[in-house]
Structure formats: C-alpha cells, structure tokens
Amino acid sequence: MAHIELKGITKIFGHHTALKNLNLEIADGEFFVLLGQTGAGKTTTLRLIAGLEKPTDGKVFIDGEDVADWSAAERDVALVLQQYSLYPRYTVRENLEFPLRPRIRRVEPAEIQERVARVAKTLRIEHLLDRKTDRLSGGEMQRVSIGRAIVRKPRVFLMDEPLSALDAKLREALRTELKNLQMNLGATFLFVTHDQIEAMSMGDKIGVLNNGQLVQTGTPQEIYRNPVNTFVARAVGSPPMNLISGTLAGDEAVASEGYRLPLGSGHGAATDGRPLTFGIRPEDLFLDIGAPGEARVHDVENHGVEKIVTLRTAGETLLQATVPAQTSLAIEETVRFSWNPEKVVLFDGASGVSLRHAS
Numbered sequence: 001m002a003h004i005e006l007k008g009i010t011k012i013f014g015h016h017t018a019l020k021n022l023n024l025e026i027a028d029g030e031f032f033v034l035l036g037q038t039g040a041g042k043t044t045t046l047r048l049i050a051g052l053e054k055p056t057d058g059k060v061f062i063d064g065e066d067v068a069d070w071s072a073a074e075r076d077v078a079l080v081l082q083q084y085s086l087y088p089r090y091t092v093r094e095n096l097e098f099p100l101r102p103r104i105r106r107v108e109p110a111e112i113q114e115r116v117a118r119v120a121k122t123l124r125i126e127h128l129l130d131r132k133t134d135r136l137s138g139g140e141m142q143r144v145s146i147g148r149a150i151v152r153k154p155r156v157f158l159m160d161e162p163l164s165a166l167d168a169k170l171r172e173a174l175r176t177e178l179k180n181l182q183m184n185l186g187a188t189f190l191f192v193t194h195d196q197i198e199a200m201s202m203g204d205k206i207g208v209l210n211n212g213q214l215v216q217t218g219t220p221q222e223i224y225r226n227p228v229n230t231f232v233a234r235a236v237g238s239p240p241m242n243l244i245s246g247t248l249a250g251d252e253a254v255a256s257e258g259y260r261l262p263l264g265s266g267h268g269a270a271t272d273g274r275p276l277t278f279g280i281r282p283e284d285l286f287l288d289i290g291a292p293g294e295a296r297v298h299d300v301e302n303h304g305v306e307k308i309v310t311l312r313t314a315g316e317t318l319l320q321a322t323v324p325a326q327t328s329l330a331i332e333e334t335v336r337f338s339w340n341p342e343k344v345v346l347f348d349g350a351s352g353v354s355l356r357h358a359s
C-alpha cells in the first residue's frame with residue numbers, strides 16, 4: 001500500500017507541454033481513476049509515477065518520500081497496459097512465476113508456488129495454468145497480465161486502459177473483478193481511462209484531465225452533480241448534461257427556452273444581461289406526456305430499463321431526458337417539459353465556469 005502525491009508536475013516533450021502544473025494526491029488504498037480524452041496526458045502521468053519518465057518540473061512523492069532518484073524497480077509499482085505483455089511461448093504458470101524468479105527477487109520456490117496458486121484462484125485462472133499464453137482469449141490474457149502484476153505484491157498498481165481492448169460484456173465483468181480485487185488487496189490503484197462509464201463505476205475518486213491539466217477531482221457523485229465547468233459537465237454522464245443558454249435578469253436566470261430560475265442572493269452572477277448556461281441532467285428533465293406542450297419528440301432510443309428521449313424545443317434546442325422503459329411516446333408528438341430547479345447547475349456563459357451548484 002502507498003500514498004502518492006504529485007506536486008506541480010510539468011512535462012514537456014520538445015515543444016509540446018503534455019502536463020501543466022499537475023497537483024494530485026492519491027490516498028493509501030484508494031481506487032483513483034484519471035479520466036481524459038486521447039492526448040490528455042494520462043499515460044505520461046503513469047510513466048512519471050512508475051519512474052519511466054522524468055518530470056520537467058515538479059516532484060513525485062511515494063509515502064512522503066521524494067522519489068526523483070529512485071529507479072523504476074525501487075519504486076515498486078506494477079504497470080498493467082492495454083496490450084498484454086506476456087511471454088507467448090510460456091505457460092500461464094511460467095508467466096506468473098517469472099516476476100518472482102530467484103534471479104530477480106529472492107523468493108523461495110515454495111513461496112513462489114503458493115503465491116502463484118493464490119493469484120490464480122483470485123483471478124479464476126487455475127484451470128489455465130498449464131496452457132501456453134498464445135492459446136488464451138483476450139479476457140484470459142488480460143487476467144494473466146493482472147496476475148503477473150499482483151503476484152509480486154507491489155506497493156501501487158498503475159493501470160493504463162487495461163480493459164479497452166476487450167468486448168463490452170467482458171469489460172463489464174472485469175470491471176467488477178478489478179474493483180473487488182483492489183478491495184481485497186487493500187492496494188492503491190491508479191487507473192486511467194477515456195471511458196467515463198468505467199471511471200464512474202470503478203473510482204473512489206476521479207480526476208478529470210484535459211489538455212495536460214487537472215480540471216476537477218472528486219467522488220463520482222460530486223463530479224456528476226457539481227461539475228466545475230461545462231467541459232466536465234459534458235465529459236461525465238451518458239447521455240451528457242443538457243446545456244441551455246440564458247441570461248441574468250435581476251434575481252432570476254432566464255433560459256432561452258423562457259424558463260425562469262429564481263437565484264436568491266449570493267448567486268455570484270453579478271451583472272444584469274450576463275450570459276449564463278443552464279446545466280440539467282437528463283434525469284432531472286420531466287416530461288408531461290399527453291399535455292400539449294412547447295416541445296416535440298425528436299427521437300426515442302430504447303436502453304432496456306429506460307428510454308432516452310430527445311426533445312426539440314420551439315427554439316430548436318435539442319434536449320435529452322431519460323424516462324422509464326414503459327413510457328409510450330411517438331416521434332413528433334408534442335410534450336410539455338419542466339425541470340427540477342434545485343438540480344440546475346448554472347455556468348458562466350462565456351468561461352463555462354460553474355456559478356451555482358445543484359443541491
């Protein structure tokens with residue numbers, strides 16, 4: 001187990017700044033997910049912690065110690081990648097034993113056997129131990145890769161999109177397994193992904209990375225309910241948060257759809273006429289079906305337990321709402337809609353920065 005801290009990390013490759021003044025803290029035993037689009041700087045962050053890359057500026061601390069002069073081996077972290085790094089001509093057992101070989105780490109043969117057996121049981125790959133790794137399915141190979149990381153009991157697990165090459169069903173199953181594994185081992189995990197569903201379902205905490213900068217850190221719930229800006233609002237949630245333009249008029253925010261939201265005092269949106277953006281999650285948009293209304297049903301998608309309805313407002317804004325699967329709706333039917341005012345997040349119309357949190 002380990003506590004990790006990055007302080008003021010900047011990483012420049014040639015003329016390109018991959019990370020800008022990154023400050024990040026991962027508690028001992030925490031499952032931390034770094035969420036970002038391609039090129040955001042996720043892999044670079046992992047490589048800096050693993051000791052495979054040196055920061056241009058800033059420091060990495062593991063358990064409070066500055067690890068600038070520690071080699072990758074001394075840092076004692078395990079890196080699991082999207083591509084399986086297994087020896088194809090070796091059996092699963094040999095692949096699992098490899099990191100414990102006496103030449104590398106002085107572990108007694110009896111203990112090697114015991115650790116391999118325990119890891120195989122945990123990952124449910126006991127029946128595969130004598131099979132060559134080139135005869136395994138993608139999911140089995142990824143289990144063995146994870147096994148190779150676990151077997152040597154590292155202080156920290158760094159996982160670089162380990163599930164992204166797998167099909168949807170397997171990804172879901174391994175998500176649950178990895179989360180259980182982390183809880184059983186009590187280990188510190190830093191997991192990077194571009195998949196917000198993976199981040200929301202696995203992370204104790206999520207850090208949203210954009211263009212080499214950490215935009216927001218919080219629990220999945222905090223980030224979902226109160227995104228700090230419109231970038232985060234759109235990056236988490238499926239379908240994403242509805243964003244509707246509006247303006248400030250006295251003590252009210254007035255959306256382009258005519259909807260008025262009383263703000264009370266201390267809303268932080270000082271001047272009248274200031275452009276605002278309303279943020280409403282699809283589950284906080286209510287449809288009054290059968291009532292002649294101001295919006296039309298533009299599209300309906302079935303998702304098993306729920307339907308995602310796209311509405312087209314009189315002002316031609318497209319809004320998405322989630323409704324129970326049994327709700328019956330016809331395309332082009334008119335409906336009335338309303339919002340739960342307490343759940344509206346208000347953003348500054350120009351900068352996109354959050355001004356008022358949802359309750």
Ligand SMILES: Nc1ncnc2c1ncn2[C@@H]1O[C@H](COP(=O)(O)OP(=O)(O)OP(=O)(O)O)[C@@H](O)[C@H]1O
Pocket residue numbers: 013014016017018036037038039040041042043044045194
């Ligand atoms: N060795 C390198 N030399 C030059 N540029 C690099 C190097 N490594 C990374 N970069 C650049 O730094 C930026 C961040 O890369 P990084 O691999 O950390 O992103 P990422 O978030 O992991 O993206 P992906 O999801 O595509 O893996 C990218 O623009 C990338 O091209």
